[in-house]
Amino acid sequence: MTDSATRDCAVRIEATLDEVFATAGRIRDGVRTLWRDAVGTVSAHDLEPLQQAIFAELDSHPHYTGAGFLAEPTTLADVDRYLEWWQSDGSGGHSRLVLDLEPTSPDGYDYVEMEWYVGAKAGRPSVRGPYLDYAGADRFILTFATPVVVDDVFVGASGVDVLMAAFDPMLFEHVRRGAAELALVDRDDRVIVSNSPDVAPSERLRIRTAEPLPVGGVGVGWRLFALR
Structure with a gap:
């Protein structure tokens, strides 16, 4: 039988995870708002105001190394795949994560195949890691992701990279x-x-x-x- 202290420990760990998922949820809600406010089809330009919300989350959580949104292929009008992902330099600065998103490229970053994205597309909050993030922070991280659904259509995933050292x-x-x-x-x-x-x-x-x-x-x- 599991003792009460161990059960309490599990509850505390879940609460810590929930705090990170709450951040991903706020970014998700920002995407939904911008998506619904767009006139006609949605383009990458329509999502640019999301940046300030991402910056605020990064600035409020020093253990976050990155956060943002990844679009489901073909859902945006002007690009097939899109990454609105920003990283923190730890001192108040932010830089956009720029990756080759062409899946057939030798150095392409095929995010739709990532475990955390697959989990989000299946409709559930997901975590991957700890793993060494060669493509982004080049540090051991956990990636948290949650589905972004607008009018019953999956349009991508919002997420957070958490620095494992912190x-x-x-x-x-x-x-x-x-x-x-x-x-x-x-x-x-x-x-x-x-x-x-x-x-x-x-x-x-x-x-x-x-x-x-x-x-x-x-x-x-x-x-x-x-x-x-």
């Missing part, structure tokens, strides 16, 4: 307060954070003594294991 202490504080040795793992059984000296982040979890507690829902797929 997010990890938040997660560790939750597991540190557990009465048992705990390990939080992703859907691939890789450890995200643990308070056990025998379990290291990024390794596959092999020590299990009880059924895990699910954390974050289907799109997240994290589980919290009590090891002893």
Whole structure:
């Protein structure tokens, strides 16, 4: 049976995840408003006012390294694929993430194939990582994404990149307060954070003594294991 301290830990972790998804949700709501306010078809130009909302989110959350919106192919009138994604330099500055979005290009960034985008298109908030983001920040990050649906049509995903170096202490504080040795793992059984000296982040979890507690829902797929 799972003790109450472990259950409380799972609840606290979910609350931390929910805060990031709330940011993605505010960006989503901004996209919806601009989309509905557009005259006729929607173009990339119509989404430019979204930048200020993205800047505000980045400035309010120092552990965010990037945030924005990615359009579903063919939904915009003037471009096939579109990325309104901005990064923070950590000192109040912002830079647009510029990538080759041509999927047939050797260096193309095919975001529609990314796990977090696929999850969002399936209608659920999703997380990928931690992983090394070569295409963007070149640091270990988590990518959070949520679907953007306008008038029952999926038009893309809004999301947030969270710097793992800053997010990890938040997660560790939750597991540190557990009465048992705990390990939080992703859907691939890789450890995200643990308070056990025998379990290291990024390794596959092999020590299990009880059924895990699910954390974050289907799109997240994290589980919290009590090891002893």
